[in-house]
Amino acid sequence: MPRRRTPGLADVAREAGVSIATVSRALAQPDVVAKATLDRIRAVAAELGYVPNMRASALASGRSRAVGLVVPTLNSAIFAQASQEIQKTLYNAGYQLLIASHEYEPAAETAAIAQLLSHGVDGLIVVGGARPQATLRLVEDAAVPLIQMWEGVQPHDFVAVDNHRAGYVVARHLLDHGHTRFGVVCGHLRNNDRQRQRVQGIRAALTEAGVALNDSHVSEQPLNIASGRSGCAALLELVPRPTAIIGAMDLLAIGALIEAHARGVWVPMQISIAGIDNIEFAGHVFPSLTTVNIPAAEIGRRTAAHMLELLRSPGQTPLRLTLPIELVVRHSTSAPPEACSATSAT
Amino acid sequence: MPRRRTPGLADVAREAGVSIATVSRALAQPDVVAKATLDRIRAVAAELGYVPNMRASALASGRSRAVGLVVPTLNSAIFAQASQEIQKTLYNAGYQLLIASHEYEPAAETAAIAQLLSHGVDGLIVVGGARPQATLRLVEDAAVPLIQMWEGVQPHDFVAVDNHRAGYVVARHLLDHGHTRFGVVCGHLRNNDRQRQRVQGIRAALTEAGVALNDSHVSEQPLNIASGRSGCAALLELVPRPTAIIGAMDLLAIGALIEAHARGVWVPMQISIAGIDNIEFAGHVFPSLTTVNIPAAEIGRRTAAHMLELLRSPGQTPLRLTLPIELVVRHSTSAPPEACSATSAT
DNA sequence: TTGTATGCGTTATCAG
């Protein structure tokens, strides 16, 4: 049964013996057309296997029922988690998700946003609050709602967490245990305001407690386990050796954990290690990782839900949502070893 | 400086003093328009901040420069990795990626594919080779190329691996060490042909070696660490206890590893544990996990690259690509304990 | 090399 092209509104209209306009309405505003007509149209549409052409619909109506998501990378547990929730939420509301990633390159983000806009997305979701004015201008010119996740700046909407406080809290936890010599392994700070805030939060807590954190004790690394290991390796060489290492994200902290053990430095007896994020693995590594829970999935859900609201009724007062975070104490942190100054040289 | 709407081809044409058609050509086929005109048009376009409207372009040309990707979930290291590579590759070629997930529900996959088609994607990428005829009919009617990943069936293209062999290889490795009592923790097999193939591969190796694998020794679980733990817990209760447990994916194997240690069953001295996938964590858990490397990132890259080829020149002879896999022996497997029958009851 | 005119499949604004 060779069927020509994919059937269109016109085909359904002809078969059902009504006008093309009626079919369009029947599908979009079912309660404005006569029940009999409606049923007939629906039957014909189903039989013909009619699938609406969203591009045409978008062109005509100005709404594409698609939203764009721009993340640094999908290959990261937290963004994958949030993306999955966003996808699910939007999809259930009949929206499609267009995803782009920029791998922490601001220029790439701008380009990606332009492309997404060009494809006619009705809304835009991004990560972080730091981006060039030009990028924001693009979004404003397109007049589509924008929501920032994890971190956000005025005047746009955001669903975020207090990354600064996350850093502060985990540092405070270690200070409370009596640690005074710290090391930090974090991602590259230049294009990552989440990491920047966290490290600043750590610094704030230390400064407040009168503890110094030399730049040589902060190791910027790519965001993977192996880098967490090498960052930790460098910190372990320091004399005197830190008694506490904070990974500004769990992946790095877990790498640090592994490296410490590989070198025979026991956690938490000889060194305490803590992270931020609370990814799935954090509770399962040995020893289980003390960390700060960042609700990635909920960030995704809330963001998507709010996006749907904005699409439904634009021009609301901007949402500035900061989700609660919470210290999760597990087994990778404790008091520093008693003989603080007795570290083996080399 | 209040600018009305987003500028269109017409605006650029007026400012540049040429026709709308010329602008269209200048942007799409630069070598077919006079250099002087071209430069002028480009200048005006840049100054006006012209962004092409892809929906209109798609409607008019029939090509949307977007491809659809349907995965079970993004919240899984292997799919996140592949998706990231696909996104990057397509994006660099000027294509956008539309992502949908179905969470292992065949009906949801069909619906997602219909939506994606409705949005006018030029190509479709899916995971696995098992889906209802109706779904394939949708794709054929739309006449867009389809590529299957991980597993695939004729007559469509696929970029896959031999999941059956992956299971076989890892089982063979354990058999070679002398194991005779096996347990398997796997995902739900019903809607997952990758897992099904792997388990069948395991079965094939065992059968070949004359080793039995009772159904009670196969634990189907959701795909996360916690489930890997409970699956392992159940297997450890068996009398006599298995001396080897295979996780049909690393996440489950790692969960099993953790549970075994939590119960004081040492790996690999008392029990050997192996996985399949070789996710990032596999090399970093303790003891490091013996597994089979499945090149998720390369699957993504090759799939995207082939999709671009198909979009460039349709009607090629279908690609049936099976990427090599390889056993990665680490420290979670060894010979079974000598006193095979002396297991502590309960 | 450039301009003109038509159509892509829907939506939406009118009359009827």
Add this chain to the structure above:
DNA sequence: CTGATAACGCATACAA
């Protein structure tokens, strides 16, 4: 409640 018909923004065959 239903039917014409004009946009929507761009691509492209055809004409100049």
